[in-house]
Structures are given as C-alpha cells and as structure tokens.
Amino acid sequence: MTEEFYRMKRLPPYVIAETNAMRAAARAAGEDVIDLGMGNPDLAPPDHVIEKLIEVTRKPDAHGYSQSKGLPGLRRAQADYYLRRFSVELDPETEVIVTMGSKEGLASLATAITEPGDVVLAPNPSYPIHTFGFIIAGATIRSVPTTPDEHYFESLERAMRFTVPRPKLLVTNYPANPTAETVDLAFYERLVAFAKENDLWVLSDLAYSELYYDGKPTVSILQAKDAKDVAVEFTSLSKTYSMAGWRIGFAVGNPRLIAAMARVKSYLDYGAFTPIQAAAVAALNGPQDIVEKNRQLYHRRRDVLIDSFARSGWEIPSPSASMFAWAPLPTALRHMGSLEFSKELLTQAKVAVAAGVGYGEQGEGYVRIALVENEQRIRQAARSIKRYLTSKGVNVPSGQGD
Secondary structure (H helix, E strand, O other): OOOOOHHHHOOOOOHHHHHHHHHHHHHHOOOOOEEOOOOOOOOOOOHHHHHHHHHHHOOHHHOOOOOOOOOHHHHHHHHHHHHHHHOOOOOOOOOEEEEOHHHHHHHHHHHHHOOOOOEEEEEOOOOOHHHHHHHHOOOEEEEEOOOOOHHHHHHHHHHHHHOOOOOOEEEEEOOOOOOOOOOOHHHHHHHHHHHHHOOOEEEEEOOOOOOEOOOOOOOOHHHOOOHHHOEEEEEEOOOOOOOHHHOOEEEEEOHHHHHHHHHHHHHHOOOOOHHHHHHHHHHHHOOOHHHHHHHHHHHHHHHHHHHHHHHOOOOOOOOOEOOEEEEEOOHHHHHHOHHHHHHHHHHHHOEEOEEHHHHOHHHOOEEEEEOOOOHHHHHHHHHHHHHHHHHOOOOOOOOOOO
C-alpha cells in the first residue's frame, strides 16, 4: 500500500505553489506583500448582480439541486452574448453548457473525450489546466508554440506528420495566459481549415474575451467559417464581471463535444448553486457598463505598470490584452532563473510574481505579473523593485522609479 497513485505520478510538484506558500507565510507574519502573482481580481461585481443573488437566495425553492447543464435562462443569456458580441448564433439547448469556471469545463471535457494514449497539442508556456487537465485524463502532451506566427503552423504540420498516434486535440488560448499574445480572425480561419483537414478537435480558451486594449477587440474562433464543425470555446464571468470566486463559465460550440461534456457532468455534479446562476443571468442580460469600466481600469493599471517598472530599470513589453504582463527577467539577472528570481523578489522587495517556469519549460526566463493591485500599489511595487535591482548591482535610472 506504499506505491504512489497512478495519476499522482503524472503530476509534478506545482511550481507556482512554492512561491504562493512563501507569500502566505510572509503575510501571516505581518509583512506587507504586494501580490502581483495570482490573477485574482480585486474588484467587486456590479450591485445589481449581488442584489439578484440575495433576492434568489431568499426563495425557499432555490436551495435544492440545480441543473448540471445550467439553467435554461443562463444558457440563453450566453447565446445572446455571443450573438451581440461576435455575431455568432448558438442553440442554447445543444451548443451551450454552463461550467463551474472555464477550468472545470476544460477538465470535464478532457475526461469526456480523452482516451489513455491520446496525443493532445497544447501551447507551451500555458496555463496549467491546458496540459494537466488532459494528462490527468491519461493523454500525452506534445507542445506547440504560443506565438501565432508561421512557426506555429509549421509546428502543427510537423506534429501531425511525425506523431504516433496522430494528435486528436489542439488547445488554444488567446488572449494567452501567461504570455498575453492575441490573434485575429485570419488566424482562426486558417486554424479551423487545418483542423478540418487533419481531423482535429480544437478547444479554445477565451477567458479574457473582454480585457483588450488600444481599440483592438478580441475575436472568437467561432467567428471562423465552419468552426462549429471542429471547435468548442470556453469563456468565464470571472474577469469580465469580477466574479472569479462565483465559478461560472461556459463551453459553447460543437454539439457533439457539448453533449459528451454534458453526459460526464451529469455524473459529477448538479451544477452551480441556483442563485449564482440567476445572478449570472443578471450579469449577462443587465447593464454592461461594468465591462467597459473594468477594461479601462486594467488598461490604466497596465500603463502604470509598464511606465513605473521601466523607470525602475525593468523594461517590460506592453500587453495588448488580458490582465497579465509577460516579463523577461532583467538582463543582468537572467542567470538566476525565473523561480529563484521570484523568490528573491518576494523576500527582498516584498513583491509577488509568478515564475514563468511554472507554465512550462518555455516559460523559463520570464515571470507573469498580474494587474490585480491598484495604481498606487503598483507604483509602490516599482519603487521596491528599484531598490532590489540596485542592491543586485543593476544600473537603474535615477529618480523615484514611479
């Protein structure tokens, strides 16, 4: 009875958990840590959403089992969102399912359609569920790049030619977590055509659909011609409406994949708490000013971070979408590696970031910085980082660093 469980053997230590534990210990000791590590929104949902939750919670019949597939009204609300936002028509009965966040949705679909030995193409670096959801289900991962250029499609071609057995699934995530890269509709058109030619399912994670900047709206893979023949897309209310802890998301698209997912979920859960689903309807169908408000707020934080960190001696590319900046380690400190750099930043500057290696080996040399503190705290972080860089012998600009 001492042998390690099969699936535990396939799961390496969660690198990000190491710095998370250090951050928690520092805060427990009373230290003021500026947390730019976890993508955990610091904002509240709209008042009318909270009020709807309270209203429905008071109803005696709202506390029983809900519906695993999601309330019909919520599935209709998501279909309406896709129609007005992307001009994509969806059948709420066969092409929409409610998930407990996009993370659970991806894991449930992996369970539903993955066989032991299947090969899944997943980006590297990537958010861990994009690989480990399928590893837990028994699949083998073949990495592909995240950068959506010609090299990306060359990598797909090689994977289909030389992998045995041939890959069955492709995971995409744009705006990307952690790299913040984006794509246009032409990219998705080409990807869908490739998937159809190669009998490949495509799972698109569009969790940051509304966090785009500089007047460049994100696009959905379902806008591409014939996309529903091969694709399912995941979205979430977590960032758009500041409802991360509510755990409400969606999968939409190919009816066969949605049906498979619904069947598995019917064995695993009874769906999210009914009042939460009702409040999610209020979010999607109600006033949408919160969407633009949040977008502008993250936009300002992005600009403050890029400017203040540059003054502190750390040049970071400006992300065009998402709530993250993908930051190369300062040149003079690249020898440290992303994990050791993150630990030192936490212990010496009291700033928490996420080590890039936690998102795959191609993430080494980077850290992910989340825009989840207010502008004053971001400037405070920049000042602390400037002191840290100076202590390491890095030449930094003179001045306040903010």
